[in-house]
Amino acid sequence: MKSPPLRILLVNPYIHDFAAYDFWAKPAGLLLLGAILRNQGIALDYIDCLNRFHPRARQTDKQVRYGRGPYLKTPIPKPDALADVSRRYSRYGIPLEWFREDIRAIPKPDAALVTSFMTYWYPGVQETIREIRSAWPDSPIFLGGVYASLCREHAIRHSGADQVFSGCGETALFTILKHLTGQDVSGDINPDNMDSLPWPAYDLQSTIAYVPLLTSLGCPFSCEYCASSFLYPVRRRRSPESVMAEIRFWHDRHDVLDFAFYDDALLIDAKRHAIPLFEMIIQSGLNQTIRFHTPNAVHIREITPETANLMYGAGFKTLRLGLETTSFDPDKRLDVKVTRNEFYQAVRWLKDAGFQARDIGAYLLAGCPGQPVSDVETAIQIVKETGITPVPAYYSPIPHTPLWQHAVKSSRYPLEDDPIYTNNAILPCSREPFSWETIKKIKVACEAA
Ligand code: B12
Incomplete structure (x- = not known):
């Protein structure tokens, strides 16, 4: 054309x-x-x-x-x-x-x-x-x-x-x-078919320090605080072959060693998606040189002895788990994903597979509407008992999510007037004016031996 x-x-x-x-x-x-x-x-x-x-x-x-x-x-x-x-x-x-x-x-x-x-x-x-x-x-x-x-x-x-x-x-x-x-320029790509899309042009950068990998879009869960299902209402995935070819390309042509998965649900339906991909990475031998990271967290319930071993074998180095909260009450709305036993078991399987506890972090939501700081402190304690690192994820209220209206009502700021107030650094949903106290408490709890 x-x-x-x-x-x-x-x-x-x-x-x-x-x-x-x-x-x-x-x-x-x-x-x-x-x-x-x-x-x-x-x-x-x-x-x-x-x-x-x-x-x-x-x-x-x-x-x-x-x-x-x-x-x-x-x-x-x-x-x-x-x-x-x-x-x-x-x-x-x-x-x-x-x-x-x-x-x-x-x-x-x-x-x-x-x-x-x-x-x-x-x-x-x-x-x-x-x-x-x-x-x-x-x-x-x-x-x-x-x-x-x-x-x-x-x-x-x-x-x-x-x-x-x-x-x-x-x-x-x-x-x-x-x-x-003034012309129709549609090329041969179809946004619904991720395999028809080219790989992002990371080579436009002056240095490629790492490459993000997006192997799927969307998430089958609709957690109350998260915008994934608004942003990507339909779940789509790439073929493991296409992801493997992209990894090879960045490594072979641009010497990239670190890859970060951006997926919201990397391990969902692992048999057809992540497992074949991890197996391909191991077979390629690239697992000896390159490293993978999951900054956007993986679902704890999808960690099994098989996925844990394959992730370790494929060269995953730093892992973040989406724990979010340990108030494992089925009526509460933040914890639809996991029970306490599933969490303990997942950490055990990851350690058995070979991961060092220090390379695994568990995200914990902090500052949600109505969430007492003691909830976060308890969660930090539970995570620390397993030896892995608690990582506070301060809540940012997001429009179009189920929790938004509740956040608007609980906030000391007029969230609907200006998105500046949704900054998670100021804990917008806590009632008291910003003070370092809450954040310090959480930090101290995370750091205490
Ligand atoms: C990967 C990711 C991250 C990565 C970094 C991503 C980055 N580049 O900065 C990591 C893991 C580090 C991260 C961290 C956080 N994240 Co984040 N993240 C995402 C995630 C999962 C995907 C973003 C992405 O790359 N998507 C893929 C690309 C292809 O999509 P895209 O950029 O939107 O681009 C598409 C369109 O938007 C459009 N487009 C983009 N640009 C342009 C320009 C033009 C001109 C046009 C026409 C179109 C267009 O075209 C693209 C293709 O269709 C989103 C959720 C989601 N599913 O989108 C959350 C999300 C953006 N993150 C979120 C949050 C809350 C966070 C954290 C604050 C979490 C926490 N509490 O600690 C941190 C803080 C980040 C920080 N302060 O640095 C929220 C946003 C909240 C908000 N108020 O805006 C989201 C929406 C998730 C959620 N909870 O709902 N995040």
């Missing part, structure tokens, strides 16, 4: 927050769109405001364990809405001057595509869009991603983008291309 002579700029925006860390966080969706555009013959520029490996960044601290590491940061004033929070607020990412220079160094784009993640990071999205606009006032700016999907109306009013796209980016992309070229 004849390619339209276009040039498109992709931008991963700044984060404004009290804390942020590159915990294998890459804009997989935006770079997937980049790969589709590149296959259409469209010229691309990519600016990653969060690039830890920017050529002007100091060479120290580049590579922390397994590719993770701290972002560059610049302290900035807090938004007025968060004035009562006694913590420092920063712009995470490259200094603004570097961004300004980089953006003026590229040829004028026909359009800019900006992605977004956490709802409460929208000030970083606004700032990024403002900078693009000031450099290229005539280029249309399109916004998509998680914030654009969860807070569509807010993004339309406040992001500064010319158009906001919620949901599936592949479909949006063809609308954008039609708008820019």
